[in-house]
Amino acid sequence: MKSSIESHFSTLRQQAESAEFGMWIFLATEVLFFGAVFCSYAVYRASYPHAWKAGAGLNDAMLATVMTAVLLTSSLTMAMGVQAAKRGNSSPLRRNVLLTMLLGVLFLVLKFYEYYEHAHHQLVPGWDFSGYQGASAQNVELFMSFYFAMTGLHALHMIVGLGLLATIWVMAGRGRFDEAYHAPVENIGLYWHFVDIVWIFLFPLLYLV
Amino acid sequence: MSKPPISSTTLLLAWIALVSLTIATYLTWKGSFGVAGEAVNFVIAIAKATLVTVVYMEIRKSHYRARFAALAGLVWMAILIGLVASDYSTRDWNPAPVFWNRSINRH
Numbered sequence: 001m002k003s004s005i006e007s008h009f010s011t012l013r014q015q016a017e018s019a020e021f022g023m024w025i026f027l028a029t030e031v032l033f034f035g036a037v038f039c040s041y042a043v044y045r046a047s048y049p050h051a052w053k054a055g056a057g058l059n060d061a062m063l064a065t066v067m068t069a070v071l072l073t074s075s076l077t078m079a080m081g082v083q084a085a086k087r088g089n090s091s092p093l094r095r096n097v098l099l100t101m102l103l104g105v106l107f108l109v110l111k112f113y114e115y116y117e118h119a120h121h122q123l124v125p126g127w128d129f130s131g132y133q134g135a136s137a138q139n140v141e142l143f144m145s146f147y148f149a150m151t152g153l154h155a156l157h158m159i160v161g162l163g164l165l166a167t168i169w170v171m172a173g174r175g176r177f178d179e180a181y182h183a184p185v186e187n188i189g190l191y192w193h194f195v196d197i198v199w200i201f202l203f204p205l206l207y208l209v
Numbered sequence: 210m211s212k213p214p215i216s217s218t219t220l221l222l223a224w225i226a227l228v229s230l231t232i233a234t235y236l237t238w239k240g241s242f243g244v245a246g247e248a249v250n251f252v253i254a255i256a257k258a259t260l261v262t263v264v265y266m267e268i269r270k271s272h273y274r275a276r277f278a279a280l281a282g283l284v285w286m287a288i289l290i291g292l293v294a295s296d297y298s299t300r301d302w303n304p305a306p307v308f309w310n311r312s313i314n315r316h
Contacts, residue, residue, distance in 0.1 A: 017272045017274070017275075020271060020272065020275050021272065021274045021275050021278060023275075024271070024274075024275040024276075024278035024279050024282075025278045027278075027279070027282060028278050028279065028281050028282030028285070029282075030282075031282035031283065031285070031286050032282065032285055032286060032289065035285075035286040035289050035290070036289065039289055039290055039293045042290075042293075042294075043293065043297055046297070061235065061238060062235070065231060065232070065234075065235045068231045069228050069231055072224065072227045072228055072231065073224065073228075075224075075227075075261060075265050076220060076221070076223075076224040076265075078265070079215070079220050079264070079265045080217065080220060082214075083214040083215060083217070083220065086212070086213070086214040087214055189265075189266075190266055193261050193262075193265045193266045194266075196261055196265075197257075197258045197261055197262070200254050200257045200258050200261070201254050201258070203231075203234070203254070204234060204238075204247070204250040204251060204253075204254055207238075208234065208235075208237075208238040208247070208250055209247070
């Protein structure tokens with residue numbers, strides 16, 4: 001066994017289960033964090049349904065579909081990384097974590113390209129929203145505020161996730177994980193999948209109204 | 210940890226299902242089915258999230274404490290949504306007293 005048990009745990013299994021429990025509690029708080037934003041979105045959408053439809057029309061649904069596929073594929077590679085960690089295979093673990101990171105970076109590049117396009121077309125609320133000349137401009141601007149806030153929060157979570165994955169990649173390279181000890185890989189995997197789930201809901205709410 | 214690794218076949222099948230559902234979401238939107246289409250897309254999103262939670266996050270194999278924490282998150286979110294919905298859907302039932310409006314207008 002490459003890793004020792006912390007002094008306040010009796011067994012490695014107890015330590016791993018505690019870590020997993022802690023991660024799920026953290027994810028429950030994240031559910032509430034994003035839940036509050038989704039609630040606000042729902043209230044304003046019910047108030048301004050036409051503006052929401054017009055606002056979603058400013059976004060590129062095809063690009064978002066591709067981004068969704070990229071993120072779902074990153075979840076697959078992450079799950080394969082966890083699978084490799086459980087089997088104690090360091091090489092496929094590192095390969096899959098690296099692939100997950102590359103797919104995560106690709107997602108962010110596409111996301112920031114989308115932001116650039118909105119800035120180019122003067123569709124950034126609070127800064128320059130003169131690019132929209134249709135009806136209910138103020139309410140459409142409100143939709144775009146939600147768009148930037150929600151996707152921005154999601155992107156921030158992804159950037160944090162990339163940092164965590166990089167740490168896992170380095171630790172795996174140093175041979176820190178084996179069949180018995182791989183709780184950090186599993187927990188970072190849980191975080192990454194959660195970020196994926198958030199996007200699964202953002203996709204229809206912000207692009208397919 | 211005690212959980213055995215999931216087979217590569219299961220992981221790949223889940224991925225195929227997830228990507229297929231994503232394409233179905235896009236096609237439903239392209240079909241312009243209105244509110245029905247939006248409802249279908251929301252149901253698809255729930256199905257995808259469930260698939261990720263069950264297959265990739267292995268919630269069914271987790272310790273009951275972890276499952277309880279996940280359930281707690283959903284219950285608290287349901288409370289949040291329920292209270293917000295009840296607030297906004299009942300605001301017009303009884304108009305606010307006139308002196309409330311006067312108070313608001315002063316600030």
